[in-house]
Amino acid sequence: MERLLSATLNVIKNRGEQLFIDVARPYAYTLVAKFDNRKYIMKIAKDAEEVSQSAIKDLKLLSFHTNTPSICVVSSVKGYLLQRGVVYLRNDIVFMSLATLADILEGIEPIFKLNRGVITASIDGEKLRAKREQAGMSLGALAANLGVTRETVYRYERGEIEAPLKVAEKIIRIFGEDVAKKIDINEKPRVSQEELASRQIGTNIYKLLESHPDAIKQEDKTILISEGAERYQKTVELAYALGAEVERM
The missing domain is CATH 1.10.260.40 (lambda repressor-like DNA-binding domains)
Known part of the structure; x- marks a missing residue:
């Protein structure tokens, strides 16, 4: 994980801009980066199975409401090396190797996807x-x-x-x-009504379980909600990176 993170940060340094990072514990995301004019919420993990289903839901909610694509950079899927040029789609979130990400930044879009082995x-x-x-x-x-x-x-x-x-x-x-059709990693994830209902705690307010903000609210703008002081500063930093606002509860 540390080597993959270091290599990813090196790619970002050479090709883009790091807007946010926190490796204090395994949140749903690791960092937010910008390449050209496109921002990405990025999760770095050794294996795709290390990313929990609740983290996937957090990524989808954050991506959907901030219009920021989420990508997970991993080395393997269920212990098997994820090949260059092949992406793994899990519940509408894209997993890829760092080499595939580097290719995408060079304008080489992936064609192949891994599904059920x-x-x-x-x-x-x-x-x-x-x-x-x-x-x-x-x-x-x-x-x-x-x-x-x-x-x-x-x-x-x-x-x-x-x-x-x-x-x-x-x-x-x-x-x-x-x-062959190219795989668009910038496509907005589809969030089902069932997924929204499972996290809804108020009108257009959805609970986040593995993130710095405790919830996300959609009005005429996107608002990250923080209920306590522990992660408030990082919530502010994340909101700034994603072009959202912060509301203290």
């Missing part, structure tokens, strides 16, 4: 069909080339299923990388 890519079905037809290739011919069924290729073109790593790599070799 399988690496896949989302294929742009319209582009795949158009390029296949331009190449004069039938569904059957492409299926034979990829080592899958005709029905599978048909479902790729309809956007019904994702392609496993080896098949996706073959599709990219044949038709080019733009036939």
Whole structure:
């Protein structure tokens, strides 16, 4: 963890700006950084499983209400090394290796995602069909080339299923990388009504369990609520980094 944090801070120093940090204990986030004009709430952990489900909910609430993407920089997922260029999506929060983050900062967006132990890519079905037809290739011919069924290729073109790593790599070799959809790490996380209800403690007020503020409130502005003096100063620093305000309870 210390080595990964140090390496991450070095990347931030060279490519961006550190706006907030606290490593006193494992909060839902570790720091807030800015690259170009985009801020990120960042969690640094050795393994993705070290990030609790309650921390994930905190990240989603903070991201959703401050319009600041959350990313988790990790070395592994369930003990297995997270490969460069592959992201792990957990409840709409993106986990990636530091090497993948460095690539993104160079403009190289990831294509592959890890889900339930399988690496896949989302294929742009319209582009795949158009390029296949331009190449004069039938569904059957492409299926034979990829080592899958005709029905599978048909479902790729309809956007019904994702392609496993080896098949996706073959599709990219044949038709080019733009036939695979890029993963947008800046996309706002989806927060379900059930997730909101599980944390709601008042009108547009949601409890935070693993953060410096005790709650977050959304009115015409975003407000971080602090109930005590222990973490108040860090709540102020976090609010400043995220463009929010602080309210003492």
